[in-house]
Amino acid sequence: MAEMTVLEAVRTTLAEAMERDDRVLILGEDVEAGGVFRATDGLAGRFPGRVIDTPLAESSIIGVSIGLAHYGMRPVAEIQFADFIHAGFDQLCSEASRWCYRTCGDAWLPMVVRAPWGGGVHGGQHHSQSIEAFYGHIPGIKVVVPSFPADYRSLLRAAIEDPNPVLFLEHKRTYRLIRQEVDGAPAETRIGRSRIARRGEDVTIIAWGLMLHEALAAAEQLAAEGVECTVVDLLSVQPLDRETICEAAKATGKVLIVHEDTLTGGFGAEIAATIAEEAFEYLDAPIRRLCGPDIPSMPYHPAMEHFFMPDRERIAAAARELAAY
Amino acid sequence: MANPETGGGTHPGYPLTREQLLEMYRFMVLARRLDERMMTLQRQGLAAFVIAGAGQEAAQVGAAMALRPGIDHVAPYYRDLAVNLVFGMTAREAMLNALGKRDDPNSHGRQMPAHWGNRSRRIVTQSSVVATQLLHAAGIALGARLRGEELVVFASCGEGSTSRGDFHEALNFASIHRLPVIFFVENNGYAISERTEKEMAVEHVADRARGYGMHGAVVDGMDAVAVYQTVKAAADQTRRGGGPHLIEAKCYRLWPHSSDDDDTRYRPRAELEEWSKKDPILVMRGRLLEDGAATEAQLAELETSVQEEVREAAQWALQQPDPAPEDALGFVFKEAD
Ligand SMILES: Cc1ncc(C[n+]2csc(CCOP(=O)(O)OP(=O)(O)O)c2C)c(N)n1
Numbered sequence: 001m002a003e004m005t006v007l008e009a010v011r012t013t014l015a016e017a018m019e020r021d022d023r024v025l026i027l028g029e030d031v032e033a034g035g036v037f038r039a040t041d042g043l044a045g046r047f048p049g050r051v052i053d054t055p056l057a058e059s060s061i062i063g064v065s066i067g068l069a070h071y072g073m074r075p076v077a078e079i080q081f082a083d084f085i086h087a088g089f090d091q092l093c094s095e096a097s098r099w100c101y102r103t104c105g106d107a108w109l110p111m112v113v114r115a116p117w118g119g120g121v122h123g124g125q126h127h128s129q130s131i132e133a134f135y136g137h138i139p140g141i142k143v144v145v146p147s148f149p150a151d152y153r154s155l156l157r158a159a160i161e162d163p164n165p166v167l168f169l170e171h172k173r174t175y176r177l178i179r180q181e182v183d184g185a186p187a188e189t190r191i192g193r194s195r196i197a198r199r200g201e202d203v204t205i206i207a208w209g210l211m212l213h214e215a216l217a218a219a220e221q222l223a224a225e226g227v228e229c230t231v232v233d234l235l236s237v238q239p240l241d242r243e244t245i246c247e248a249a250k251a252t253g254k255v256l257i258v259h260e261d262t263l264t265g266g267f268g269a270e271i272a273a274t275i276a277e278e279a280f281e282y283l284d285a286p287i288r289r290l291c292g293p294d295i296p297s298m299p300y301h302p303a304m305e306h307f308f309m310p311d312r313e314r315i316a317a318a319a320r321e322l323a324a325y
Numbered sequence: 326m327a328n329p330e331t332g333g334g335t336h337p338g339y340p341l342t343r344e345q346l347l348e349m350y351r352f353m354v355l356a357r358r359l360d361e362r363m364m365t366l367q368r369q370g371l372a373a374f375v376i377a378g379a380g381q382e383a384a385q386v387g388a389a390m391a392l393r394p395g396i397d398h399v400a401p402y403y404r405d406l407a408v409n410l411v412f413g414m415t416a417r418e419a420m421l422n423a424l425g426k427r428d429d430p431n432s433h434g435r436q437m438p439a440h441w442g443n444r445s446r447r448i449v450t451q452s453s454v455v456a457t458q459l460l461h462a463a464g465i466a467l468g469a470r471l472r473g474e475e476l477v478v479f480a481s482c483g484e485g486s487t488s489r490g491d492f493h494e495a496l497n498f499a500s501i502h503r504l505p506v507i508f509f510v511e512n513n514g515y516a517i518s519e520r521t522e523k524e525m526a527v528e529h530v531a532d533r534a535r536g537y538g539m540h541g542a543v544v545d546g547m548d549a550v551a552v553y554q555t556v557k558a559a560a561d562q563t564r565r566g567g568g569p570h571l572i573e574a575k576c577y578r579l580w581p582h583s584s585d586d587d588d589t590r591y592r593p594r595a596e597l598e599e600w601s602k603k604d605p606i607l608v609m610r611g612r613l614l615e616d617g618a619a620t621e622a623q624l625a626e627l628e629t630s631v632q633e634e635v636r637e638a639a640q641w642a643l644q645q646p647d648p649a650p651e652d653a654l655g656f657v658f659k660e661a662d
Binding site for chain 2: 069071087091098102103139
């Protein structure tokens with residue numbers, strides 16, 4: 001068994017997909033040279049002509065991918081930083097998401113858009129953003145948010161094989177930070193399931209991306225104090241695994257949702273509403289959200305960045321309060 | 326001159342055989358009669374919305390007939406009814422589309438009328454957001470290049486739509502990769518009420534081709550044969566790796582923007598009258614007679630048969646089932662095979 005970082009998981013899975021299926025190709029800015037995070041390092045040499053540098057034009061990266069997918073290819077587009085995907089919002093939301101719907105299944109788009117997201121890297125306002133709420137709002141696009149290398153492996157493979165547009169979000173802070181022992185082949189999985197990453201009967205914490213790791217660290221800390229947490233690794237924003245989320249909420253009756261995105265209209269609101277609708281009778285406390293404050297963006301200065309982002313201490317404090325409620 | 330497509334001889338003075346010329350004329354008349362009938366249905370309260378191509382038939386038919394249905398792809402825009410007809414859409418199907426019927430092959434009642442799309446005919450599904458389809462065309466062309474399939478992708482839009490970023494991104498991308506795309510701009514002088522001068526500071530859209538390192542051409546969009554020749558030459562060249570083309574067909578929209586638009590607010594009547602004299606269908610008819618490609622009797626017969634086809638198609642389509650309300654729920658995602 002080999003230990004792999006998130007980044008290695010992405011790179012390996014891309015290479016395997018290209019090896020297996022010659023319709024798979026990669027396009028994006030700087031991808032031939034390996035990309036700014038080196039996720040596509042070495043692929044251009046191994047798969048000549050199938051790793052394509054694009055102009056710096058996000059609408060075209062997604063729009064061209066739509067054409068490729070419509071034609072029968074399996075494009076995996078890279079948006080250099082999730083923050084810049086909005087120039088392609090129209091192509092994703094007005095076109096890709098509705099391709100199958102508006103043709104009643106006559107046409108469909110097997111395409112993946114990969115985007116490094118999230119803060120904690122001193123990236124300031126345009127290199128730290130969470131975008132899952134914008135895109136998770138749109139039926140017709142799947143939005144995936146893995147946290148561990150093994151999930152990156154299985155979910156990226158599933159995304160490439162999925163006949164639908166998939167927005168695959170990679171938390172850039174975790175690229176080299178998170179390692180895991182990973183077996184040879186990625187596990188079979190399907191997009192749309194969440195997982196209970198840890199079980200405990202006092203408080204349920206729901207998180208994704210970097211926050212999932214912070215939540216697990218907080219749960220560890222709380223266990224030492226005698227507070228046992230269930231931690232849900234969301235994995236998928238759209239489709240949303242309502243069942244697993246509600247079961248986890250029912251099991252403890254106390255729910256803390258943690259995300260980096262700002263509070264108002266953040267994806268936590270959807271999760272909270274789902275639990276309120278489907279598991280209200282089981283709740284022993286108001287649902288709590290721990291999120292970024294409602295300011296336009298994550299500030300650059302480390303002190304302000306730290307202030308913006310929830311972390312294990314704040315998660316533990318919020319969970320402690322809930323446990324005592 | 327022998328015509329390579331048909332093997333037969335062309336009609337004197339034309340790049341097409343007599344049969345092809347009549348076919349061209351037939352498609353133009355069919356598109357116009359369909360537009361007229363759809364507008365009647367709208368006035369009768371049977372269709373909610375119509376957006377017609379009247380005045381642009383020469384541009385559309387001339388261009389589409391220069392392509393190869395079944396091989397080439399088209400990414401049309403909403404006025405391109407005639408392009409769709411050349412690519413195989415029937416009068417009945419066009420009527421199903423106008424009425425939003427369940428069996429409309431374009432969107433089964435999910436999109437407004439004139440949002441085309443039919444995969445088996447290689448017509449790319451299109452939305453209301455203008456110019457997005459130009460990028461899809463570039464993607465299809467790139468796919469074809471990678472697969473070694475020799476084809477042309479034809480993508481059209483109005484001149485107003487050329488202001489959007491997607492237009493520029495598509496031209497740039499296609500040109501960098503020398504993709505087999507024909508960007509076809511039907512310049513009808515207006516983007517709803519805005520005249521061309523408010524949309525761009527250059528005289529011709531085609532002037533922009535140079536800025537992207539691609540071929541550009543302006544053609545008289547009221548002359549189907551001229552359009553055919555221009556698009557045919559471009560298609561032959563781009564198919565063989567000659568890079569993309571930007572072709573601007575100067576034409577005129579003879580009707581208001583849509584059934585919801587009152588063009589008297591912004592369009593001088595005298596201008597409309599001037600252009601009406603250049604109605605591409607009248608012009609084509611005159612030329613066919615003058616140049617001996619057809620007799621009055623033949624054209625009259627053709628026109629009557631089209632009229633009857635359209636009448637029948639509308640009657641038939643009105644009887645066809647509507648979608649069930651809950652049909653709205655299906656196909657959000659494609660199921661894995
Ligand atoms: C992105 C976008 N903005 C606005 C509209 C509304 N709209 C529909 S058609 C149109 C005018 C388009 O003009 P042009 O491209 O010249 O085509 P024409 O209708 O003249 O054939 C506008 C503004 C739209 N459909 N898409």
